[in-house]
Amino acid sequence: MGTEVLTLSLRLAPLFAHTWPVAGAVLSLFGLVFLSDAGPVLSMATVLVAYVVGFAIAARLTRGLRSRSRSLTVASEYVGGELREFGDVHLLRVSTCLLMDLEARRKAGLVGPVAYEAEWAQVYDALPAEIAPTLRAASRR
Numbered sequence: 001m002g003t004e005v006l007t008l009s010l011r012l013a014p015l016f017a018h019t020w021p022v023a024g025a026v027l028s029l030f031g032l033v034f035l036s037d038a039g040p041v042l043s044m045a046t047v048l049v050a051y052v053v054g055f056a057i058a059a060r061l062t063r064g065l066r067s068r069s070r071s072l073t074v075a076s077e078y079v080g081g082e083l084r085e086f087g088d089v090h091l092l093r094v095s096t097c098l099l100m101d102l103e104a105r106r107k108a109g110l111v112g113p114v115a116y117e118a119e120w121a122q123v124y125d126a127l128p129a130e131i132a133p134t135l136r137a138a139s140r141r
Helices: 008-034 040-068 091-108 113-126 133-139
Strands: 074-079 084-087
Touching: 008 040, 008 084, 074 091, 091 113
Parallel strands: none
Antiparallel strands: 074 084
C-alpha cells in the first residue's frame, strides 16, 4: 500500500486543492471585473458557482489520495501543572525519530532513493489505516 507509485496528476492534485481557495478568489475578482457589464446579480452568481465548482473539482481530484492517507491523532495539554497526552504518543515519537534519522542519512548520502522509499514505506505501513474516532465523527458533519 505504501509503495504504490503516484502519477504526476495525483502529485499535483493536493497542490491544486491547497491553492484553490486563494487562487479561486483572485480569479473570481477578475471574473467580477470581466462580467461587470452583465449586472451585479449575474456576475456574482457566475463567480460563486465557478468558485464552488473549483472546490468540487479539488475534492474529486484528491479523493483517491484521501482514502490512502494515514492519520495519527495525538494531543498534549497541561492540566494542573501536569502534562497529559492522549492518543498513540509512542507511535508518533517512534515514527518521527525513524523519519528524522532516515532524512539525516539521506542528506549524508548513506541512503539511496530505493532504500529511502522502502524505509519510508515501512513507517507509513506502521501507521493505523483507519480514521481515529474523533476525526471520523468530525468528517460526518
